[in-house]
Structure formats: structure tokens, C-alpha cells
Amino acid sequence: MVTFVVEHLDPELGPWSALEYKTIARESSEAGCDFILSSVPTSLLQSKELNDVGASARSDAVEVYFAHQKDRICLLDPAAKQELQPSDTQHFDVLLFGGILGDDPPRDRTSELRKKGFAGRRLGPVQMTTDTAVRVTRKVMLEGKKLEEIPYIDFPELKFAEHESTEMPFRYVTDTEGNPIMPEGMIELIKADADKGFDTLDFADENDGMGNLALNDAR
Ligand SMILES: C[S@@+](CC[C@H](N)C(=O)[O-])C[C@H]1O[C@@H](n2cnc3c(N)ncnc32)[C@H](O)[C@@H]1O
Known part of the structure; x- marks a missing residue:
């Protein structure tokens, strides 16, 4: 079973992110997977907005609490050289995403996580919202779908x-x-x-x- 991790990279929790996280939390739970929202500022941890999300939230970062399995963590990265594929279940147990809103043109804030040295995989050439990226990753890792089989x-x-x-x-x-x-x-x-x-x-x-x-x- 895989764990989905979103590293929250903004100081606040805006309503867009809250809706995305809430969706990820619900869909992960329906799929029987763990979802962790980490690097959440301590000031937000007890807030109503965060409670409403229904995620397991924490203030430390993924490389700290999963330090013992860093080589099993895959960063979903729009700039990665390799595409995610069903056989990646053999390599990774933790799927990591940037908790950032998309922007146009993309500012590559995923680089904040890339520089920490995780293995990376791409989900095709087009920027997705974070909940979409998690949805696609779930389809590849849990349902064995290839990226080109998913309707977009x-x-x-x-x-x-x-x-x-x-x-x-x-x-x-x-x-x-x-x-x-x-x-x-x-x-x-x-x-x-x-x-x-x-x-x-x-x-x-x-x-x-x-x-x-x-x-x-x-x-
Ligand atoms: C809204 S995207 C952020 C893209 C953004 N423009 C940036 O600055 O990197 C949020 C997260 O979804 C994941 N993601 C979105 N599109 C992706 C893609 N095509 N391939 C891999 N990961 C993707 C990444 O983990 C990314 O950090």
C-alpha cells in the first residue's frame, strides 16, 4: 500500500488549497491509502480550516519523518525525466507532491522539493492541480493504468x-x-x-x- 504525502509550501491555507486537500483526503481514504499533509505551519495545525480538511496533518517535513525510507519516496515532478508507470510500485511506497496552487506560466515551485534529492517522476507534460496529480498517480500505482490510458x-x-x-x-x-x-x-x-x-x-x-x-x- 502506498502513502500519499503533500508538502504544504505556502504560509497560509487558502480556500483553493483547502478544497484540493479535502478531496485528496477523501479519495485517499476511499482507496484505503494513507494521506499525510506535512510541513504545515504550527499556527495552522489547530485551525478550523485545517480541521475541516480531514487530513492527518503535521508540522515536520517528509524527509524527517520518513528519513528511514527516503529512497522509497517519489516526488511527482513536472520537470522529471521519467514518466510514472505501473512498474514503479516496485520502487516506491511514498508518493510526494507539492502543496502549491498552479500558476500560469508555471513558476516551478516544485523545485523546492526537488532540491532535497528525491527520485522524480513526471505525469506528462502538462501542469495539473495537486488533487489531479494525486488522482492520476493513484490510477497508475493502484489501478495499474498507464498515463496514456487515463482520460484528460x-x-x-x-x-x-x-x-x-x-x-x-x-x-x-x-x-x-x-x-x-x-x-x-x-x-x-x-x-x-x-x-x-x-x-x-x-x-x-x-x-x-x-x-x-x-x-x-x-x-
Ligand atoms: C499545481 S502543481 C504545481 C506546478 C507549479 N506550477 C510549480 O510551480 O511547480 C502541484 C503539484 O502537483 C504535481 N504535478 C502537477 N502536474 C504534474 C506533472 N505534469 N507531472 C508531475 N507532477 C505534477 C507536483 O507534485 C506539483 O508540485
């Missing part, structure tokens, strides 16, 4: 109203109807962020401190 959609456009839409700059796994699989509540959150006003959102390029990202830089 790249850069889906979410339409909120006749003249209101936003393109998500990510690859998503699709459901049986071809729709992108997203965390419950995510579409509402994206719409609410969009409703806050495109003018302000357009020029921001960083997390605004409340955990909301600008649409031109987000997810």
Missing part, C-alpha cells in the same frame, strides 16, 4: 453565464461525460472569485493573503 482534458473553459467564462490553465482527469473532475465546491469558488471583479484580479499576480489567487495567475 487540457485547459477547460468554465462557463458561468452567457458572457462569463474562464479558462483553467491545467490538465484534468475527465469523468464519464468528459467533464473535468474538480473538488466539490471549486466551481462555486472560482465563480465567487470572478464575481469579485475582473479589474482587480487582472493585475494581481500573487496570493492576496486571503488565499485567493488572481485569475490570470491561478490554479
